[in-house]
Amino acid sequence: MACMHFTNAVSFRPEKISGAGVQNYQKPTKFLPRKKSVSVPCSGSSPELPPSQPEIELEFIAPKPANDGSYPVEKATAISGEKLLRSIMSDNKIELYATYGKLMNCGGGGSCGTCIVEIIDGKDLLNERTNTELKYLKKKPESWRLACQTIVGNKENSGKVVVQRIPQWKK
Ligand code: FES
Numbered sequence: 001m002a003c004m005h006f007t008n009a010v011s012f013r014p015e016k017i018s019g020a021g022v023q024n025y026q027k028p029t030k031f032l033p034r035k036k037s038v039s040v041p042c043s044g045s046s047p048e049l050p051p052s053q054p055e056i057e058l059e060f061i062a063p064k065p066a067n068d069g070s071y072p073v074e075k076a077t078a079i080s081g082e083k084l085l086r087s088i089m090s091d092n093k094i095e096l097y098a099t100y101g102k103l104m105n106c107g108g109g110g111s112c113g114t115c116i117v118e119i120i121d122g123k124d125l126l127n128e129r130t131n132t133e134l135k136y137l138k139k140k141p142e143s144w145r146l147a148c149q150t151i152v153g154n155k156e157n158s159g160k161v162v163v164q165r166i167p168q169w170k171k
Helices: 085-091 099-104 131-136
Strands: 003-006 038-041 055-061 073-079 116-121 144-146 159-165
Touching: 073 085, 131 144
Parallel strands: 055 159
Antiparallel strands: 003 038, 055 073, 116 144, 116 159
16 A cells, blocks of 8 residues: 655745735744654555445345236345345335234244245355244245344355245245
8 A cells, every 4th residue: 555654844834925915914833843754545445434245135036926927026135144134125125924924923023933935046145044943934845934033144155045025925
């Protein structure tokens, strides 16, 4: 990194002021010499900016096809290891719950088992199933997760996770 070093005092004293029109002339300020050198970074990234954090891309596939027969896909991005899948969906206004869950979900407390999603791709970017999931998803496919128990990323990894919304409704 290139740096500039200042070791000498700087004086801003005007050279000479002459003429009758100068009214606001003040005594020059004295700058004492500094013994310590000062280093000023001149290139590279600013120390105030945080280092870039790995991100996870997410795609959410709708459970039912649109009129043209295609399955609508919603997208979101999250900092790796920072949020639960439920929070990411909520932040991006992506529907998580089926009918019963809309009315009766526990708000992410891990006590209702209604926040079900299916991980189509990228399961290695998520945490392992928790004990809560083992309890609620005992007889369900291994690809099913509870969104309120699923941490997206581990702060170091990055990549893409594809999520099937409301897999119970899948057609
Ligand atoms: S929201 Fe209740 S278990 Fe996930």
